[in-house]
Amino acid sequence: MPSQRLPASLEPNALSAELEACALEGRPYIDLTLSNPTRCGFEYSGLDAALALRWAPGYEPDPRGHRDVRAAVAAYHGHGLRAEDLILTASTSEAYAWLFKLLCDPGDQVLVPSPSYPLFHWLAALEGVEARPVPALRHERWHLDLAGLEAACGPRTRAVVVVNPNNPTGHFLARDEWAGLLALCARRGLALLVDEVFAAYPLEPAPGHLPTALEADGPPCPLFVLSGLSKVAAMPQVKLGWIAARGDRARALLEPLAFIADQYLSVSASAQAVAPELLRLAPVIQAVVGARLRANLADLDRALAPHPHLSRLPVEGGWTVLLRRPALDPGEACAVRLLREARVLVHPGHFFDLPGDGYLVLSLLPRPELFREGLDRALAALVMSEREAQ
Ligand SMILES: Cc1ncc(COP(=O)(O)O)c(C=O)c1O
Structure with a gap:
């Protein structure tokens, strides 16, 4: 294990201690951070029958993943994507790991968005790679800091990672940011990795946004687009993700990438057997999940x-919303107080590298009745602490 600082969400902290106390003492709470869709009471009609026992009896390993499954992923995405542009993985996390192995030597760097998904640090560190966060800017909406990205590039920078739409800020890349990003990667000889696991969940208007990086035709740098069934079909338990190579520069790297995949052959035949059906049903699943996100946002x-x-x-897209509060106390103390006094779990913003103490991070996935009750309790406690401070 690399001897590096744990990401804030994994460090032993007051909130994790309070959660342990809740478990020990049997204190129930409403979890407003719940992002596991299998625990949010979704029902998709026809799914059980469609998936009933698709046991894959034979083993025909292909390091890139079964061609029919890749063809189904290509058909799901459109934009001229072909089966031969894809490599299947067991998850998006694995896709990152393989791409970091492909693109970096130990000691190299990748630039990652901040605020963002807290796993980047570890996914890179486990490959001996440094994930260097580049903070996004916020005026009216979040913006990629192109000058900050350029300034963060060093001789050992190999790739830029962006998340479209980002988690937890929910912002899509704007088309002008996208053009600037492609130009920067081309100028600096960097690969571009775009994580689009949440792209199927646009929520509020995002003027001039880039719905998907798959639109890029002939990008001037190696471009890899990542996604998977954990969000596309809201089924993280299937364990199926993919890497789409866009443009000749990325396609030229597919063979060494397949070599890496061949050492693992990690995608199970059973996951591949159900994948085409799940991809066919994905729009229905996304409509059900999208309706939940919208209803909770309206509440x-x-x-x-x-x-x-x-x-x-x-929230331009994704499953998460950022709450703003007066930063009367540290974010973590606030989250502990909400758990202890209001029996509601929320994430303090710093778990996702959000600046300052004024952000709380909530999932929009919980069942509506729990979301409403958790919210009422959390807001009452926040208002109370504001009154006490006055
Ligand atoms: C931005 C982002 N990428 C990837 C993932 C994980 O995807 P997977 O389950 O395919 O590893 C998450 C999970 O929340 C995420 O937020």
């Missing part, structure tokens, strides 16, 4: 309306 707005000091940021 959040109703609950926030009477509280002028509390607000939320726009």
Whole structure:
């Protein structure tokens, strides 16, 4: 294991201690961080029958993944993607690991977005690679800091990672940011990795946004687009992700990437057997999940309306919303207080590298009745602490 600092969400902290105490003492709480769709009470009609026992009796390993499954992924995405542009993985995390092995030597760097998904640090560190965070800027909406990215590039920088739309900020890349990013990667000889696991969940208007990097035709740098069934079909348990190579520069790297995949052959035949059917049903699943996200967001707005000091940021896409509160105390102390006093779990913003103490991170996936009740309790506790501070 690399001897590096644990990401904030994994460090032993007051919130994890309070969660342990809840478990030990049997204290129930409403989990407003729940992002595991299999625990959010979704029902998709026809799915059980469609998937009933697709046992794959034979073993015909292909390091890139079964061609029919790759063809199904290509058909799902469109944009001229072909089966031969794809490599299947067991998850998006594995896709990152293989791409870091492909693109980097130990000691190299990749630039990663901040705020973002807290796994980048470890996914890179486990490959001996440094994930260097480049903070996004926020004026009205979040923006990629192209000058900051350029300044962070060093002689050992090999790739830029972006998440479209980002988690937890929910912002899509704007088309001008995208053009700047492609130009920067071309100029600096960097590969570009675009994680689009949440691209199927646009929520609020995002003027001039890039719906998917798969639109890029002939990008001037190696471009890899990552996604998988954990969000596309809201089924993380299937364990199937993929890497799409866009443009000749990325396609030229598919053979060494397949060599890496061949050492693992990690995608199970059973996962591949159900994948085409899940991809066919994905739009139905996304509609069900999308309706939940919208309903919870509308409830959040109703609950926030009477509280002028509390607000939320726009959610262009994804499963997460950022709540703004007056930073009266450290974010973690606030989360512990909400868990202890209101029996509601939320994430403090610093778990995702959000700046300052004024952000709380909530999942929009929980069942509506739990979301509403958790929210009412959390907002009442936040308002109470504001009154006490006055
Ligand atoms: C941005 C982002 N990428 C990837 C993943 C994980 O995907 P997978 O389950 O395919 O590893 C997540 C999970 O929340 C995520 O937020």
